[in-house]
Each structure stands twice: as structure tokens, then as C-alpha cells.
Amino acid sequence: MVQLGGNLKLKVVIIVVFIIGVLLAYSIYAINSMDSDRASKAISKHKPILAEQLEQYGLNLGDPVFIRIFKQSAELEVFVQRQNDHTFQLFRTYRICDFSGALGPKIKEGDHQSPEGFYYVKANQLNPLSSYHLSFNLGFPNKYDRYHGRTGSFLMVHGNCVSIGCYAMTDDKIEEIYTLVHSALAGGQAFFRVHAFPFRMTDENMAKYTQNKWHDYWLNLKQGYDFFESHQVPPDVNVKSGIYVFSID
Numbered sequence: 001m002v003q004l005g006g007n008l009k010l011k012v013v014i015i016v017v018f019i020i021g022v023l024l025a026y027s028i029y030a031i032n033s034m035d036s037d038r039a040s041k042a043i044s045k046h047k048p049i050l051a052e053q054l055e056q057y058g059l060n061l062g063d064p065v066f067i068r069i070f071k072q073s074a075e076l077e078v079f080v081q082r083q084n085d086h087t088f089q090l091f092r093t094y095r096i097c098d099f100s101g102a103l104g105p106k107i108k109e110g111d112h113q114s115p116e117g118f119y120y121v122k123a124n125q126l127n128p129l130s131s132y133h134l135s136f137n138l139g140f141p142n143k144y145d146r147y148h149g150r151t152g153s154f155l156m157v158h159g160n161c162v163s164i165g166c167y168a169m170t171d172d173k174i175e176e177i178y179t180l181v182h183s184a185l186a187g188g189q190a191f192f193r194v195h196a197f198p199f200r201m202t203d204e205n206m207a208k209y210t211q212n213k214w215h216d217y218w219l220n221l222k223q224g225y226d227f228f229e230s231h232q233v234p235p236d237v238n239v240k241s242g243i244y245v246f247s248i249d
Helices: 006-032 038-057 142-147 171-186 203-207 215-231
Strands: 065-070 075-081 089-094 117-121 135-137 156-158 192-199 236-240 242-249
Touching: 006 171, 038 171, 075 171, 089 171, 117 142, 142 236, 156 171, 156 236, 192 203, 192 215, 203 215, 215 242
Parallel strands: 065 192
Antiparallel strands: 065 075, 075 089, 117 192, 135 156, 236 242
16 A cells, blocks of 8 residues: 655645645636626625515525426426425416517528527526626527527526517516525535426426427436426436436436
8 A cells, every 4th residue: 555655644634635725716717707797786685575475485585496487378387395304395487578480490690580498597508797687698509409500599598578588587677586596506516407398397388289290309308397296396407319308407
């Protein structure tokens, strides 16, 4: 067995401590970068109200969140994780003020189409200096999108009521949503998931679109939709051979 000399041991310890310090500093920077004067004012305004409203549901501001989007009904749902069983409970449904294009996924840059699929958002994807008040980047293209050659960038959920491929929520609504996701990330959630669907993926709704060119794609999305409906926990999402696959951690 190789024995390390005293000086070498000290160097190894210093390097390890330095790496840990860098990672910690980056985490603090990522959380701080979510803030701006505009964001801070919005959070200060909505935080006490949301905390009280969440408490009425037995939920806590700062606990993990999950978001679902439905184009057809123009709805964005925010779920918050329950501490007792770790399932996610619907807290609030927001009306989407505007989105781009028709039912179906985004294919290429400039097609003015809002994305559908499974995305996740980290702290550095929040934009407190958005031209549309406040926003967060969905992370399009994801692994599935890249596999299929789909292109596009800066696909957001943001304020205002104008969309060029994004989901526009109005300034007041994005302030609430931003406060919820900001609090979750600051509370330790590494990322939150956003699942964007053309419509609620019930069997009845699917039967209406059997002739649609995106029907097979939507059948794949429905698997993820059904997973959450059954477990009340968003699935882990991966891509194998060009399709979404789902599992639970």
C-alpha cells in the first residue's frame, strides 16, 4: 500500500478543500444571480402572501415545485411537494396569457412554435433581468430535441402578454411563479421539472387526434403524463433510441 508523505497529504487536503470551496461558491453565486432589484421587490411582495396561502394547503414555501403546461386550455399548473409523503399537490393554476403556434412541438429556430416535452430548470436558468419582466429558460432543446435535430433558443416562461415561441404569463403572474420557483431553488431543490403538453392527455382527448401527424409523439408524451397522474411524483425522464423513457427514483 502506498503511503503518502506528510507534505503530500497536506497538499491533497488543500486541493480537496479548495474544490469544495469552489463548488460552494458557485452554488451561492447561482442563487444570488437569480436576484435583481426587480426580482427582490417581487419576491418581497409575494412571499408572505404565498407562504400563508400554502400553509392553508399544508404546504411550505421553499419546498420542491413541479410545473405542468397545457396549450389547448392555456393553463400552467404549479405543484408543491408534500413533506409527509413526498407527493406533489396542485397549489395553483395560472392562465397563460399567450403562447406561439399551434398544437405540436417546436421543430426549428424561427418557427414561432412553443415547445412541448419534458424540461428541467436550474438556478442559472432564471432571468431576473428579463426584457419581459421576469423569466426562466425551459432549456430547449433538451436531449430528445437534439436527437431529432430540433433547433431553437431562449424559450422562456416570462411576463408580459407577447409570445415569440415562449409562454407569456403577464407580469403579476410571473412574479408569483418566479417567487415559488426561486424559493424552491434557494431552499435546496437542485432543479424543477416543467412538462409541457398540447392538452390534457386523457384517452378521450387522445382519441380526437388519431389522424394528427403528431399523434405518435403525443402517445410518448402521454406516458409521462400518465406516470405523474398515477404516482403524483414527476418521473425521471431519459431518452433512449429517440423516445422518452420514464422511471421513478
